[in-house]
Each structure stands twice: as C-alpha cells, then as structure tokens.
Amino acid sequence: MHNVLLVARREYLEQIRGRAFRLTTIMVPAVFVLLIAIAYFSSIGLGSHRHLVIASNDANLANAIRTELLTPKSSKRSSESKPPQIDVLAPATETDRLVLQKQVQSKSIDGFLFIQTSSSAAPIATYTSASAADLTTNGRLNDAVDHAVVDQRLAGFGLSGSETSALDKGVKIETYQIRRDGGVVKSNALASFYKGYAMAILLSMTTVMYGLNVARSIIQEKTSRIFEVMLSIVKPSEMLAGKLVGVGAVGLTQILIWVVAAALILTSSLATAYLKGDFEIHFSWVEAIMFPVYFILGYFLYSSLFSGIAATCETEQELQMYTPLAALPVWLSFSVILVIINDPNSFWSVALSLFPPCAPIVMFLRMGSEIPPAWQFAASIILMVISIWAILWVSARLYRIGILMYGKRATLPEILRWLRYS
Incomplete structure (x- = not known):
C-alpha cells in the first residue's frame, strides 16, 4: 500500500504542477463566464435597431400592430433598449408591395409586414426581409398580429378596449413536481x-x-x-x-x-x-x-x-x-x-x-x-x-x-x- 501511495503522489504532483492542469482549470470557468456575459449583453436591445414598415389596406389594424410592437413586454426591454423604428403605410396596394421590396433590397428598410384583410376571410399576412432567420422579429410580429386581430374582432362585437385586453391576456401555467418523499416543489x-x-x-x-x-x-x-x-x-x-x-x-x-x-x-x-x-x-x-x-x-x-x-x-x-x-x-x-x-x-x-x-x-x-x-x-x-x-x-x-x-x-x-x- 505504501508503494501505491508513493506512485499516486508522484502522478498527482506531476499533473497538478503541469501547465495543462492550470490552463484547463482556469479556462473552463473563464469560458463559462464569457459565454454568460456574451449571452446577456447581446440580448440587450435585441431587434431594437430594426426599421420595419407595416403595410395594410386596413389602417386601424396596421396602427394596432404598431402599438403592440412598440409596447414594452418587460421592464428589461423598456429600461435597457430603445424601441425599433416602425412606419405605417395604409392603405397599401400591390404596387406599394413592389416599392417596399425594392427598399428592402437597397437596405433602406430591414423588412415589411404586408397584411390584406377582407370581411369574409381571415387576414393574409406576409413578412419580407433580407434575413431568412430573424427569429426574434418573426416571433414579435406573430404575437403582435395575433393580439391586434383578436382585439379588432372583439371590438367589432361592441367590447371596450379594457375588456378586449382582459380577454386577450394569456394564461400562464405554473408547473410543479411531486417528489418521492411527497413534497411538492x-x-x-x-x-x-x-x-x-x-x-x-x-x-x-x-x-x-x-x-x-x-x-x-x-x-x-x-x-x-x-x-x-x-x-x-x-x-x-x-x-x-x-x-x-x-x-x-x-x-x-x-x-x-x-x-x-x-x-x-x-x-x-x-x-x-x-x-x-x-x-x-x-x-x-x-x-x-x-x-x-x-x-x-x-x-x-x-x-x-x-x-x-x-x-x-x-x-x-x-x-x-x-x-x-x-x-x-x-x-x-x-x-x-x-x-x-x-x-x-x-x-x-x-x-x-x-x-x-x-x-x-x-x-x-x-x-x-x-x-x-x-x-x-x-x-x-x-x-x-x-x-x-x-x-x-x-x-x-x-x-x-x-x-x-x-x-x-x-x-x-x-x-x-x-x-x-x-
């Protein structure tokens, strides 16, 4: 057993004193700190530099979508970032769509949302931009269009703004787990x-x-x-x-x-x-x-x-x-x-x-x-x-x-x- 401990001590000290041990020991936590810092600071103001245009044949719907997009969804966004630049073009036609496409191509704007509404069918919405993977903007546009369309339909039934906001508010599900000891966390x-x-x-x-x-x-x-x-x-x-x-x-x-x-x-x-x-x-x-x-x-x-x-x-x-x-x-x-x-x-x-x-x-x-x-x-x-x-x-x-x-x-x-x- 004494010889085993002597060899173990030699191996331990040889690797502890090595450069590789010091580098990996220090660099792994440092890399994690760097990743957390990059994720945190890169998320601040994400999408705030966008210049978007909302074009529709329904001016009320277009302005409602713009209001939804400019409304801060969290205290973090309202205090640490500025809202994106959003213009409204209404009423808009197919000719306006072609003009907006050229503006995206020339990078005058980052993208445009084109919505056509009718009394007998659901609105048709399309988003055109130079980027195919702008997940943040796409997600915000989907939420804004959903809320604005629902609010407009509810208002058509005679409901007030506060009533439509209450009905449109989502329900958050809290999840709990029952452990084997019977505790609920x-x-x-x-x-x-x-x-x-x-x-x-x-x-x-x-x-x-x-x-x-x-x-x-x-x-x-x-x-x-x-x-x-x-x-x-x-x-x-x-x-x-x-x-x-x-x-x-x-x-x-x-x-x-x-x-x-x-x-x-x-x-x-x-x-x-x-x-x-x-x-x-x-x-x-x-x-x-x-x-x-x-x-x-x-x-x-x-x-x-x-x-x-x-x-x-x-x-x-x-x-x-x-x-x-x-x-x-x-x-x-x-x-x-x-x-x-x-x-x-x-x-x-x-x-x-x-x-x-x-x-x-x-x-x-x-x-x-x-x-x-x-x-x-x-x-x-x-x-x-x-x-x-x-x-x-x-x-x-x-x-x-x-x-x-x-x-x-x-x-x-x-x-x-x-x-x-x-």
Missing part, C-alpha cells in the same frame, strides 16, 4: 433539462479525459524507459493502482475547483439575470452525493480500460486509434436524450442507465427530470463495480507484460498469450 422543464445536460456533459468530459490521461502517461513512460527503473522498486500492479488513484485525485481536485467557481458564477449579477424565477435551478442532495460517486466509478471504468489498451500500444498515435471507444458510450447516451428527458422511466432509459459505460451520463440526464428509484441506483453501481473489477483483472495482466514489450506489435494471439503468462 416548483419545476421548469427547460431548467431541468439544462441542469441534467450540463452535469452529464461535465461528467462525461472529465471521466473520459482523465481516463485517456492515464493511457497517455503509460505510453510516455513506456517510450522513455522509466518503467525499467520504477519496476525495481514497485510491482506492476502497485504502479497501475498508483496511477489510477493519483490521476483520479487530480480529477476530483479540478472538479472541486470548478464547483467553487460555478457557485461564484451562479451568484453573480450576470447569471442571476437568467437563473431566477421560472428558470431557477435547484440541486438535490441526491445529485450532490451521486455526482462524485459516478465520477469515481466512471473514471475507474474508463481509465482501467485504457490502461490495458495503452500497455499494448507503442506510440500515442497508435493509442489515438482507440479513442473512438471512449466516444461511443457518450454518443449512445446523448443520442437518446429526447427519450430520456420526456420519459425517464421508459425501457430504454432504464436499460441505458444500467449499462455500465453509459450509466453515469444517463443517470444524470434522468435526474434532470425525475430522481430514479433507489434500486436502480444500487443496480447501476453494482454493475459498474463488477465491470471495473473484470476490466481491471484483464488490464492488470496486460499491463504486467505489455509495459516491457518493445518493438513488437501486440496482435490478438499475442495478447491472449500475455493473459495466460500473467
């Missing part, structure tokens, strides 16, 4: 999705990354022949165990730093502008406990697999040919994300959460929607432990002989002989 599907997705991404990224780090460390020491010196002091099994423990401790240290940084980011004014109200994100004690558990299990699963593979490789280029093996479970897990989010208790959701390579990712995608039963946690952990033991049994035997094999390609018959000899 407010929920939001989009916030739950992003929470589960972010935790699954972090878990998959770190477990695969540090699993590959173990493999690269083996290749580097194998090519530098440092193994021959170290094997005079420690056994191969002790060296492998020390590597797994040392690099795993580096991963936990980095995640702890990221968690502290994330807590500081989420309490900043930039993040609270989004993560509040309906979008407020809550973390349960189950998620807090299971994250390090699944990180450790996922790390040992991938690192033990790649340590055995690395022992059979001569160069890092040869090792890179096996990296798609690490990506396959990740691709499989995220390919069924819609099934998992919409029905976390479906057959495929439960089956993938019990499949050891996918269990860490799928479990956190499921927890974003609903906490799975305790027996499924227990079953997935037991299956992962059994898988880790089986892979370690094979990898340790490959490692024991493979680290001293030079200049000979490890074919499948050769690997089978290594397993028999060890």
